Amino acid sequence: AQKVTQAQTEISVVEKEDVTLDCVYETRDTTYYxxxxxxxxxxxxxxxxxxxxxxxxxxxxxxxxxxxxxxTSSFNFTITASQVVDSxxxxxxxxxxxxxxxxxxxxxxxxxx
Amino acid sequence: xTGVSQDPRHKITKRxxxxxxxxxxxxxxxxxxxxxxxxxxGPEFLTYxxxxxxxxxxxxxSDRFSAxxxxxxxxxxxxxxxxQGDSAMYLCASSPGTSDYNEQxxxxxxxxTVL
Numbered sequence: 001a002q003k004v005t006q007a008q009t010e011i012s013v014v015e016k017e018d019v020t021l022d023c024v025y026e027t028r029d030t031t032y033y034x035x036x037x038x039x040x041x042x043x044x045x046x047x048x049x050x051x052x053x054x055x056x057x058x059x060x061x062x063x064x065x066x067x068x069x070x071x072t073s074s075f076n077f078t079i080t081a082s083q084v085v086d087s088x089x090x091x092x093x094x095x096x097x098x099x100x101x102x103x104x105x106x107x108x109x110x111x112x113x
Numbered sequence: 114x115t116g117v118s119q120d121p122r123h124k125i126t127k128r129x130x131x132x133x134x135x136x137x138x139x140x141x142x143x144x145x146x147x148x149x150x151x152x153x154x155g156p157e158f159l160t161y162x163x164x165x166x167x168x169x170x171x172x173x174x175s176d177r178f179s180a181x182x183x184x185x186x187x188x189x190x191x192x193x194x195x196x197q198g199d200s201a202m203y204l205c206a207s208s209p210g211t212s213d214y215n216e217q218x219x220x221x222x223x224x225x226t227v228l
Contacts, residue, residue, distance in 0.1 A: 004155075033214045043202065045156070045219035052214065091155050095214060099169045100146065103155030 002027045004094050006104035013082055014112050021077045021107045023092030029053075034068065034075045035093040035101065045091070051075065082111045115139060117220035119205050125226045126195055133191045134223045138207030145188050146217060147180055149173065150202040159203075162188060163210065195227045 003026040013019045025034065036048040049059065051068050059066045063080045079086055089108045093101040118137045126132050138145050143164050148156035159178070161169045164185035174180075177195075182188040192199055202224050206217035 035216065037219075042221065043224075044221045045204065045206075047216045047218065050214070050216050093155070097214070099161045100148075100158035100171075101156070101217060103157070105153070105155050 002029075002094050002096055002102040004092050004102055004104035006090075006092055006107050008107045009105075010108040010110070012110045012112065015084060016081050018078060018080050019082050019109065019111075021079075021090050021092075021109070023075045023077065023104060025073050025075065025092070025094045027094060027096055029096040031097065033095040035095065036066065036075075036077050037091045037093060037103075038088045039091060039106070040088040048077075048090075079109075082109075084111050084113050087111045117205055117207050117218055119203075119220040119223050121223055122221060123224045123226075125228065127228050128197060129194055131191065131193045132195060132225065133189055134203055134205075134225075136188045136190070136205030136220060138187070138205070139218055141209070142207035142218070143185065143210040144208045144215075144217075145182055146206040146208075147188070147190050148204040148206065150204055150222070151200075156204050159190075192225075195225075197227045200225055200227045 005024045032053045034051045037045045039045050065078045067076045089106045091106045092104045120135045145162045147159040150156040158171050159174050160180050162182040165182050177193045180190045202222040204222045205220045208215040208217045
């Protein structure tokens, strides 16, 4: 069975602070993909990143960075110098080739000006 | 706009009524998914189409739910005899299908409220 755990229900930071969103996953498959999606107040899920199980290199995209560690089954997401526009619910998701994404319960990020 | 579109965006209905939602995927995406999202939770998979074939259904999809994708393009999700527990956001997603691991592109969702 697949499972994704996002233990942080809600995080509040002040603009320009760095913030890390945690994601822990469970799967018995050796081949899988991990995703992060952003859901702003408008409701539409926006794709942020996809990472496969064979690539543990960290990735940086502008203010966003991702740390994938198979040893701890974690795929954490860091926003550097947060901005008010980063306020949203962020979902981590797991895909194992069984057609559907398994999502975590999400972390609501509030960035205060 | 070339993204996934869903109609209606909001639907309020009385318990016991039938409702139907429509999803138009990104053109040429042959895979289409339906998810349900309740407040404070992540989306949960309901069903999946490859072209017009419905290949997988979740146990969440009770007998009152039916989905179709008649010509492999748009899809409809119908809920019969709605119950208050059906109140949720219904999300549609599509993917190209060139790989099992393509990212899924989501529509804005249809928010259903059952009174």
